[in-house]
Amino acid sequence: MVTFTPQRAPRRDAAENRESLLTAARIVFNRDPNASLETVAAHAGLSRRSVYGHFANRDDLLLELVTTGARRVASALESVTHPDPLTRLALIASNLWREVESVRVMAVVAVRGPLAHHTAETLGAIRSTLRAAISEGQANGSMRADLPAERLARLVEDTALVVLEDSTEHPLSGQEGNRLAMLMTLAVVGLGWHEAGTFIDGKPELTWPQSRPNPEVGS
Amino acid sequence: MVTFTPQRAPRRDAAENRESLLTAARIVFNRDPNASLETVAAHAGLSRRSVYGHFANRDDLLLELVTTGARRVASALESVTHPDPLTRLALIASNLWREVESVRVMAVVAVRGPLAHHTAETLGAIRSTLRAAISEGQANGSMRADLPAERLARLVEDTALVVLEDSTEHPLSGQEGNRLAMLMTLAVVGLGWHEAGTFIDGKPELTWPQSRPNPEVGS
DNA sequence: AATAACTTGCACAATAACGTGCAAGTTAGC
DNA sequence: GCTAACTTGCACGTTATTGTGCAAGTTATT
Numbered sequence: 312m313v314t315f316t317p318q319r320a321p322r323r324d325a326a327e328n329r330e331s332l333l334t335a336a337r338i339v340f341n342r343d344p345n346a347s348l349e350t351v352a353a354h355a356g357l358s359r360r361s362v363y364g365h366f367a368n369r370d371d372l373l374l375e376l377v378t379t380g381a382r383r384v385a386s387a388l389e390s391v392t393h394p395d396p397l398t399r400l401a402l403i404a405s406n407l408w409r410e411v412e413s414v415r416v417m418a419v420v421a422v423r424g425p426l427a428h429h430t431a432e433t434l435g436a437i438r439s440t441l442r443a444a445i446s447e448g449q450a451n452g453s454m455r456a457d458l459p460a461e462r463l464a465r466l467v468e469d470t471a472l473v474v475l476e477d478s479t480e481h482p483l484s485g486q487e488g489n490r491l492a493m494l495m496t497l498a499v500v501g502l503g504w505h506e507a508g509t510f511i512d513g514k515p516e517l518t519w520p521q522s523r524p525n526p527e528v529g530s
Numbered sequence: 531m532v533t534f535t536p537q538r539a540p541r542r543d544a545a546e547n548r549e550s551l552l553t554a555a556r557i558v559f560n561r562d563p564n565a566s567l568e569t570v571a572a573h574a575g576l577s578r579r580s581v582y583g584h585f586a587n588r589d590d591l592l593l594e595l596v597t598t599g600a601r602r603v604a605s606a607l608e609s610v611t612h613p614d615p616l617t618r619l620a621l622i623a624s625n626l627w628r629e630v631e632s633v634r635v636m637a638v639v640a641v642r643g644p645l646a647h648h649t650a651e652t653l654g655a656i657r658s659t660l661r662a663a664i665s666e667g668q669a670n671g672s673m674r675a676d677l678p679a680e681r682l683a684r685l686v687e688d689t690a691l692v693v694l695e696d697s698t699e700h701p702l703s704g705q706e707g708n709r710l711a712m713l714m715t716l717a718v719v720g721l722g723w724h725e726a727g728t729f730i731d732g733k734p735e736l737t738w739p740q741s742r743p744n745p746e747v748g749s
Numbered sequence: 750a751a752t753a754a755c756t757t758g759c760a761c762a763a764t765a766a767c768g769t770g771c772a773a774g775t776t777a778g779c
Numbered sequence: 780g781c782t783a784a785c786t787t788g789c790a791c792g793t794t795a796t797t798g799t800g801c802a803a804g805t806t807a808t809t
Contacts, residue, residue: 319753322807328755345564347796359797361756368798455723457713462700466714469692477684494676495685495718503722504674541777541784566766579769580786587768 329365331355336376337416341479344419348372370425377426380413381433388437393516396448397497401510401517403441404471404496408489411475418472441467448500455501463500470499486519493517548584550574555595556635560698563638567591589644596645599632600652607656612735615667616716620729620736622660623690623715627708630694637691660686667719674720682719689718705738712736 335355339346348369352359366372387406393399407414421430442464448454455463474492483491490511497507511517554574558565567588571578585591606625612618626633640649661683667673674682693711702710709730716726730736 319808322754324807325755348798349796358757360758360799363798364755369796457723457727458710462696465696465700466692469696470689473685473688473692477681477688481681481684491677498717498720499714501717501723503725504676504720506722508676538778538783543777544785547785567768568766577787578767579788582768583785588766 325365328355328357328361332357332362332365332372333376333379336372337412340373340376341412341415341419373420373426374429377417377420377430380410380416381430383413384410384417385433385436388440391440395453396444396451397453397500397510398514398516399444400441400448400454400467400496400500401493401514403437403444404492405489405517407471408475408492409485411478411488414472415475415479438464438468445500467496467499470495489519544584547574547576547580551576551581551584551591552595552598555591556631559592559595560631560634560638592639592645593648596636596639596649599629599635600649602632603629603636604652604655607659610659614672615663615670616672616719616729617733617735618663619660619667619673619686619715619719620712620733622656622663623711624708624736626690627694627711628704630697630707633691634694634698657683657687664719686715686718689714708738 332351332355336351339351339354348362349359351372352362362372366375384407387410388403391399391402391406393402417430417434420426421434442460445454445464445467446460449456449460449463458466471492474488474495478488478491493511494504494507497510498504502510551570551574555570558570558573567581568578570591571581581591585594603626606629607622610618610621610625612621636649636653639645640653661679664673664683664686665679668675668679668682677685690711693707693714697707697710712730713723713726716729717723721729
């Protein structure tokens with residue numbers, strides 16, 4: 312923690328090291344939420360001691376990880392506002408796919424003590440969006456009606472995580488992953504695989520790359 | 531650990547306490563695989579010290595938990611031998627449902643060090659059965675062909691776990707859980723929800739209660 | 750080149766969990 | 780009711796991890 316208002320500009324490499332630590336933490340804690348700071352530091356090519364030069368303590372590091380992740384996910388989802396609930400659901404899945412890392416970290420860490428509250432808030436927001444889309448889909452007959460919306464929403468949520476998890480151990484290209492995320496979501500929600508495939512292919516919004524209102528070159 | 535060949539018959543309450551510990555461990559470790567023996571013992575109404583009267587050490591307890599679980603699951607699955615791969619898959623899901631606890635414990639603990647090897651064996655057996663059924667299903671056109679069998683098998687596997695997990699926090703009756711397990715499996719494998727529903731309802735083997743060749747009274 | 754910013758290694762205290770020995774208690778079985 | 784089987788509490792040593800202080804080094808910036 313560099314407090315006391317530096318008399319000179321902070322060094323650039325320090326910021327890089329901070330990023331290295333966050334990246335390392337993301338990777339390491341994803342495998343084992345109880346991993347030691349020693350492990351994280353080593354993975355970042357730094358000493359355990361220097362972790363405390365950037366973060367007050369373990370929880371502080373975790374908190375930053377989850378907070379920035381939450382922000383990413385939140386901003387990725389607030390753009391989803393399609394009128395058709397089925398398309399909306401697919402878009403949610405698709406957008407989540409791009410934030411895999413953030414989502415995974417939050418999911419893994421969500422159980423732990425002090426962070427649980429903090430995480431629940433962001434996760435809660437996603438959950439509401441999802442619940443709404445599902446209820447609407449059940450109402451208009453585009454989604455399965457043999458399960459209560461509550462349970463279906465949870466199943467969709469967990470299934471999405473399954474896809475994300477699986478993709479880290481058995482990598483997929485961006486496009487493949489994006490499609491798989493949508494396919495699985497639609498499957499859980501009641502569509503047969505042919506149906507789901509043609510549904511996606513029929514909607515330009517669900518095509519890759521999508522959700523880029525301003526396709527700037529070089530970005 | 532009662533070694534040294536007792537000169538008198540071992541006491542019955544000791545065996546009960548041993549069971550209590552195993553039950554407690556199953557519940558506690560399911561929530562948190564890193565929970566302390568103190569926690570487990572307390573949950574069993576015993577002292578931490580007495581754990582060591584029944585198990586050599588923490589890993590020994592874990593091992594017993596996983597081993598008996600594995601045996602249960604294995605024996606539950608070796609009876610599944612239906613010719614139609616889709617039905618076979620549904621039967622696997624159905625049978626697993628009855629062994630939720632065992633499956634969950636294995637899944638949760640599977641990651642840990644010394645047990646990983648041991649668990650992998652049993653889990654591997656299930657995995658083969660599953661893989662075979664899926665390849666066969668893809669070949670005869672009853673299952674989705676837009677994903678490689680490998681990945682589909684993993685997705686089916688993980689989705690089954692999702693159902694089991696969800697059912698512990700939001701309970702289901704035996705019949706409901708059984709049906710949901712099958713429905714989700716069929717969904718992942720490519721069936722639409724109507725299709726899956728009528729498929730199950732059309733097969734007497736998939737009806738509840740099923741897989742009880744000798745429905746003895748009182749068992 | 751000067752110097753503040755940063756990293757490192759080491760020592761240290763604190764905590765939590767494991768596993769064990771032992772003495773003193775309870776309790777089931779004979 | 781005797782006695783062995785079992786449980787318990789406590790003390791102890793061990794290990795892993797966290798968080799801190801400080802002195803000595805390195806390095807980016809000016």
